[in-house]
Amino acid sequence: MRKAGRRAGDSGTREAILEAARSQFADFGYEGATIRAIAAAAAVDPALVHHFYGSKESLFAAAMQLPVVPSEVITGAISAEALRPGETLGQHMVRFALALWDTHEMRPFQALLRSALTSESAAAMLREFLAEAILGPVASVAKDSDPGQTPFRASLVASHMVGIILTRYVLKIGPIASASADELAAAVGPSLDRYLTGDLR
Amino acid sequence: MRKAGRRAGDSGTREAILEAARSQFADFGYEGATIRAIAAAAAVDPALVHHFYGSKESLFAAAMQLPVVPSEVITGAISAEALRPGETLGQHMVRFALALWDTHEMRPFQALLRSALTSESAAAMLREFLAEAILGPVASVAKDSDPGQTPFRASLVASHMVGIILTRYVLKIGPIASASADELAAAVGPSLDRYLTGDLR
Numbered sequence: 001m002r003k004a005g006r007r008a009g010d011s012g013t014r015e016a017i018l019e020a021a022r023s024q025f026a027d028f029g030y031e032g033a034t035i036r037a038i039a040a041a042a043a044v045d046p047a048l049v050h051h052f053y054g055s056k057e058s059l060f061a062a063a064m065q066l067p068v069v070p071s072e073v074i075t076g077a078i079s080a081e082a083l084r085p086g087e088t089l090g091q092h093m094v095r096f097a098l099a100l101w102d103t104h105e106m107r108p109f110q111a112l113l114r115s116a117l118t119s120e121s122a123a124a125m126l127r128e129f130l131a132e133a134i135l136g137p138v139a140s141v142a143k144d145s146d147p148g149q150t151p152f153r154a155s156l157v158a159s160h161m162v163g164i165i166l167t168r169y170v171l172k173i174g175p176i177a178s179a180s181a182d183e184l185a186a187a188v189g190p191s192l193d194r195y196l197t198g199d200l201r
Numbered sequence: 202m203r204k205a206g207r208r209a210g211d212s213g214t215r216e217a218i219l220e221a222a223r224s225q226f227a228d229f230g231y232e233g234a235t236i237r238a239i240a241a242a243a244a245v246d247p248a249l250v251h252h253f254y255g256s257k258e259s260l261f262a263a264a265m266q267l268p269v270v271p272s273e274v275i276t277g278a279i280s281a282e283a284l285r286p287g288e289t290l291g292q293h294m295v296r297f298a299l300a301l302w303d304t305h306e307m308r309p310f311q312a313l314l315r316s317a318l319t320s321e322s323a324a325a326m327l328r329e330f331l332a333e334a335i336l337g338p339v340a341s342v343a344k345d346s347d348p349g350q351t352p353f354r355a356s357l358v359a360s361h362m363v364g365i366i367l368t369r370y371v372l373k374i375g376p377i378a379s380a381s382a383d384e385l386a387a388a389v390g391p392s393l394d395r396y397l398t399g400d401l402r
Contacts (some may be wrong), residue, residue, distance in 0.1 A: 068282055114318040116372055117311045127372050152376040155368065157390055160378055163364020167356065169318060171328050175353040176360055187401040189271075191392040200388040 016042040021063035034122055035059070060122070064112050078141050089141060089196060091189030097161055098181045101169055107152040110170060130158055142196045150201070156195040164188060217243040218250055222264035227322060231261060231329035258334055265313055268305040271334040279342050286311030289348055290342065290397060298367075299382045307370055314367075335359055343397045350401070357396040365389060 004058040020041035024033040035056055053059040083092050115122035142153040162186065167173040176184075194200070221242035225234040236257060240247040254260040262270045267356065277283060278297040288296075316323035334353040343354040365385065368374040377385070395401070 064221040071393070110318050114315055117315040119317070123372055127374055130372070130374060136322070152380060152388070153383075155374050155376040158374065159368040160361055160362040160392075161364070162372075163362070163367055166367070167360040167363060171324055171331070173328055173331060173356050173359065175356040179353065183353075183401075190395065191361070194391065195388070200384075 013042075013044060013048070013178040014052055017044060017052060017059075018063045021059050022111075025063060025115070026062060040067075060115075078137060082086075087185075088189055090192030090194075090195050091185040093157070093161070093192055094164070094188045095181050097165065098168075099183060101165060109165070113166070113170075138196075152193050153197075153200070155175065156200075157192050160191060160195070207319075214243075214245060214323050215253060218245060218253065218260075219264045219305055222260050222311070226261060226264065226326055230322065230325045231257075231327075231333070236260070248375070258330075261330060267313075268309065269301065272338055274301065275335055275338040281337060289390055289394050291393030291395075292386040292394040293387040294362070294393055295365070295389045298366065299385060302366060304381075309364075311371060331359060339397075354396050354401070357401075358393050361389065361392060361396070 008018045018039065020038045021033070024038045024041060027033075029039075033056075035049050036046050038059070039049045041048070053062055070155065078089060078093060079094075082096075083089065087095075112122070112126050117123075136154075138157050139150045139154040142150050142157075164176065168176045168179075168184075179187075218239065221239045222234070225239045225242060228234075229238075234257070236250050236400050237247050240250045243250075250260065254263055258272060261267075274297075278294055283297070284290065285294050313323075313327055315376050317327040318320070318324075336352060336359060337356050339355040340351045343358075365377065369377045369380075371384075380388075
């Protein structure tokens with residue numbers, strides 16, 4: 001059933017499927033997009049999509065792992081070597097996240113969040129994605145005398161950044177949307193530093 | 202100006218007004234919509250709209266099925282009299298917001314946010330509404346030697362709270378969702394205090 005010129009297992013085919021999935025999820029939301037439509041948009045058989053990715057939920061999770069932001073990139077971004085002289089980790093994280101969003105397409109994030117507001121399974125998907133791609137690496141730098149506290153620290157950082165991203169890029173709340181990366185790094189960085197290593201009680 | 206068969210106070214009239222309000226807010230944004238135009242669309246006298254709903258903000262809250270009128274709640278939340286002994290304003294704001302969400306239905310908020318993620322006109326509506334209903338009261342306590350800085354302070358508070366609410370109640374990110382109000386107030390309160398009155402440069 002494959003179209004001429006495409007080989008199953010081909011990384012080009014996988015990428016075409018993920019690309020089609022991102023586009024369909026962005027246009028129709030999690031519940032509205034179908035494997036059939038995604039397969040059609042990628043010019044492959046639906047069975048091939050099932051073969052590579054299993055369920056729609058697995059495909060969704062794979063498609064929304066922004067290819068330019070694997071967790072290794074985040075791990076690199078939060079490593080001490082990436083810091084400018086005099087810059088704190090919190091400031092660096094703000095600057096890094098804003099640079100990422102300033103240079104990339106926001107639609108997959110919006111689609112993901114929209115789906116999470118609609119469906120508990122999509123919320124679970126985003127939760128799992130955040131846990132794997134963001135909380136893990138962030139937790140690795142939130143060294144704590146009480147390791148039980150580390151997930152709480154990482155999730156406070158994620159919470160704050162989600163709020164900043166949402167109000168700056170989606171809601172476009174004036175002062176947050178128009179602030180420079182330096183202004184936001186100076187304002188928000190110390191909060192993140194406190195969440196990572198400060199006293200939270 | 203009422204349609205035949207409608208009695209003032211009639212639930213049908215109220216529903217017609219809310220329906221007209223939803224449509225006008227969606228088409229013209231929060232600032233662009235007027236009580237006069239909403240009344241005209243519902244074929245009632247503007248005085249009746251004022252009689253039923255008071256301000257434009259209250260009408261918006263009713264039309265969007267928000268369980269509370271935000272500026273009333275926020276004004277109460279940020280009054281100094283509401284503070285417990287030894288509690289900072291930032292801690293109080295966190296505790297207050299969580300108590301509000303713990304006792305009310307989240308769905309209207311989710312619906313509003315979902316619309317904002319889908320449509321630029323809905324995002325504009327929510328943005329304008331937040332600016333008036335939330336940033337205003339918060340700005341009133343963010344006293345600043347540089348008044349030009351006040352909207353930035355208020356929007357940082359709003360950004361952080363949006364992130365906390367979203368990750369705790371919608372995404373249900375483990376450590377944020379399971380933390381007690383006291384734990385979150387202790388962790389997040391100092392960030393809000395700094396945004397309100399600290400040095401942000």
